[in-house]
Amino acid sequence: MDGKEAGRVRPRRTEKLSEVVAREIVRDIRDLPPATMLPAEAIMLGKYGVGRGSLREALRLLEVQGLIVIRPGPGGGPMVAQVDSVHFARVSSLYYHMSGATYGDVASALYALEPVIARLAAERHDERDLAVLRAHLAHPDDEHALDTNGFHALLAEMSGNPVLTLSARSLQRMFVERVRGLFPPERRPKFEREHRAICQAILDGDGDLAERLTREHMRAYVDTAEDRYAAVRAETVDWH
Numbered sequence: 001m002d003g004k005e006a007g008r009v010r011p012r013r014t015e016k017l018s019e020v021v022a023r024e025i026v027r028d029i030r031d032l033p034p035a036t037m038l039p040a041e042a043i044m045l046g047k048y049g050v051g052r053g054s055l056r057e058a059l060r061l062l063e064v065q066g067l068i069v070i071r072p073g074p075g076g077g078p079m080v081a082q083v084d085s086v087h088f089a090r091v092s093s094l095y096y097h098m099s100g101a102t103y104g105d106v107a108s109a110l111y112a113l114e115p116v117i118a119r120l121a122a123e124r125h126d127e128r129d130l131a132v133l134r135a136h137l138a139h140p141d142d143e144h145a146l147d148t149n150g151f152h153a154l155l156a157e158m159s160g161n162p163v164l165t166l167s168a169r170s171l172q173r174m175f176v177e178r179v180r181g182l183f184p185p186e187r188r189p190k191f192e193r194e195h196r197a198i199c200q201a202i203l204d205g206d207g208d209l210a211e212r213l214t215r216e217h218m219r220a221y222v223d224t225a226e227d228r229y230a231a232v233r234a235e236t237v238d239w240h
Helices: 003-008 017-029 041-048 052-064 085-099 103-124 127-138 148-158 162-179 185-203 207-228 230-234
Strands: 068-071 077-080
Touching: 017 041, 017 052, 041 052, 052 068, 052 077, 085 162, 103 148, 103 162, 103 185, 103 207, 103 230, 127 148, 127 185, 148 162, 148 185, 185 207, 207 230
Parallel strands: none
Antiparallel strands: 068 077
């Protein structure tokens, strides 16, 4: 191990060595595809210049954060995990729970985020994503159609901003899991019409219209929740 590598894992005074090693591992695996196996333990011990206990604690930290998966048994070991909104929602919901955030706070955050996301989707105009929207508009009643969750998840992906994507999708997941089945069926056709109008604005590349329609749609969605399920909005976010 050269001097550069030794310097990379020197901890700050307030930081545990395992946390420093975990951060270095993240930097090394950031661009690797999911399911890529990490090097053997002996190789990592030499690379990071730490003991077995610190390395294993670092790997456990990354596993808890959902960044790696540790497979047991022969041929197992740590491998790169798929970074997605499911685990991000699980971790962030714990912090929201401890901070006293409510489902009303989650709804308000979505009301602020979703219109911006729709504008970015229209301005970015990625052809692969637009093809999914076209299929949704052309075949609203078959397997090509997006349900409410799928529609908002796709818009988040279309923003092209990974911070917005993870934030919005995790918030969507938290809110939808709590209110699933609570919205009256008679409201769904209205929401679906609004989805189609937003889709068309995005397909037309009209960011102003996409943002305005999404803001109106989210206002109606939040108002419905406030009118019918005020108790749910006042609930503290649960740890999923």
